[in-house]
Amino acid sequence: MPSPGSANATFDFRAPLRLSGRLTLPGRAVLSPLQGVMTRTFMQAAARLDLIPLWFTPFFSTGGVSVPKRAAILRKLAPYCLRPDLPLVFQLIGRDARSLAATAAGFAEYGVHGINLNFACPSKTVTASGNGAYLLRSPETLFELTHAVREAISPDVSVSVKLRAGWDSPGSIREIVRAVCDAGADWIVFHYRTATEAYRPVDASERVRRIACAAESAGGVPVFGNGDVVDCAGAEALVRATGCAGVAVGRGFLSDPWLVRRILSGDRNPASEAEKKEFLRLLIAGTDSTKRGRNWFLECVKMTYGAESAEFREARESAWDALRARWS
Numbered sequence: 001m002p003s004p005g006s007a008n009a010t011f012d013f014r015a016p017l018r019l020s021g022r023l024t025l026p027g028r029a030v031l032s033p034l035q036g037v038m039t040r041t042f043m044q045a046a047a048r049l050d051l052i053p054l055w056f057t058p059f060f061s062t063g064g065v066s067v068p069k070r071a072a073i074l075r076k077l078a079p080y081c082l083r084p085d086l087p088l089v090f091q092l093i094g095r096d097a098r099s100l101a102a103t104a105a106g107f108a109e110y111g112v113h114g115i116n117l118n119f120a121c122p123s124k125t126v127t128a129s130g131n132g133a134y135l136l137r138s139p140e141t142l143f144e145l146t147h148a149v150r151e152a153i154s155p156d157v158s159v160s161v162k163l164r165a166g167w168d169s170p171g172s173i174r175e176i177v178r179a180v181c182d183a184g185a186d187w188i189v190f191h192y193r194t195a196t197e198a199y200r201p202v203d204a205s206e207r208v209r210r211i212a213c214a215a216e217s218a219g220g221v222p223v224f225g226n227g228d229v230v231d232c233a234g235a236e237a238l239v240r241a242t243g244c245a246g247v248a249v250g251r252g253f254l255s256d257p258w259l260v261r262r263i264l265s266g267d268r269n270p271a272s273e274a275e276k277k278e279f280l281r282l283l284i285a286g287t288d289s290t291k292r293g294r295n296w297f298l299e300c301v302k303m304t305y306g307a308e309s310a311e312f313r314e315a316r317e318s319a320w321d322a323l324r325a326r327w328s
């Protein structure tokens with residue numbers, strides 16, 4: 001790994017990364033979870049086009065203290081059976097240690113390779129109930145929850161966490177990172193903003209400082225930097241500047257669905273028009289014509305081409321049949 005600031009170091013995104021037990025990350029770039037965007041249709045399109053090296057799911061809420069029944073677990077895991085060859089990291093969100101541990105154990109029993117705990121979601125609905133990024137306020141609680149899950153499942157299954165830089169200040173990055181590492185997390189995905197910064201711009205040097213601090217605080221535990229990686233050059237610059245072990249790409253995937261693959265292979269070309277269309281074509285083929293389905297597809301066009309684009313404007317003005325005819 002290059003050390004922070006080592007300008008001439010090379011970084012091999014293709015190098016696999018061995019985590020606990022059965023989980024080896026196939027490379028140093030992953031698709032970060034996107035709740036609401038990663039529908040079954042989205043996942044199937046991504047898998048069919050071989051755009052992702054592993055499944056990293058959006059969060060599943062452990063909701064209070066009840067543990068999901070077998071049928072609910074199988075229903076949640078079904079979309080990922082399309083490509084059983086890809087490792088599966090299943091994300092949970094919750095604030096009750098017993099419930100998180102029992103739910104993690106339930107999913108681990110059905111063969112997931114890793115459990116990821118979401119301590120990063122800044123959404124008001126999530127944080128108002130004390131979940132997601134709200135938990136960053138207490139490193140002790142992060143320790144307790146991560147430790148409970150680590151103890152509850154086989155060492156064969158990885159336990160990782162998704163973090164932000166803090167609740168309303170980045171002043172406790174070290175404590176937060178140390179808490180989850182000491183509790184047994186073997187991989188960290190670190191979004192550099194605090195929860196209250198939501199998705200607002202943060203100075204570029206501050207972004208580097210925060211991710212470098214997380215990577216350094218984690219000791220030997222690999223940290224994947226996350227936030228605003230939108231092309232291969234940006235991915236490379238981030239690992240060089242921060243010493244992080246890899247990158248997680250979220251929204252950048254939507255404007256270039258080949259981005260994770262490109263980072264992994266070193267192909268620096270941006271997505272071609274044909275490639276963008278190919279992905280959208282698969283999405284619309286699997287999207288139902290309900291209002292919700294239509295809105296979801298429009299959101300995908302918007303993220304691919306931008307809110308001001310002619311493509312989005314035309315798509316928004318089209319009736320469902322015309323929309324389908326245009327993109328199929």
Ligand SMILES: Cc1cc2nc3c(=O)[nH]c(=O)nc-3n(C[C@H](O)[C@H](O)[C@H](O)COP(=O)(O)O)c2cc1C
Pocket residue numbers: 032033034035036037057058059091118120121162191226227228229248249250251252
């Ligand atoms: C629509 C949407 C849904 C998201 N859902 C999740 C989620 O379920 N779990 C999670 O850990 N992060 C979630 N995130 C956060 C992203 O994974 C990522 O951390 C964040 O967008 C910053 O990375 P980016 O700048 O590359 O998008 C979501 C983000 C968006 C925009």
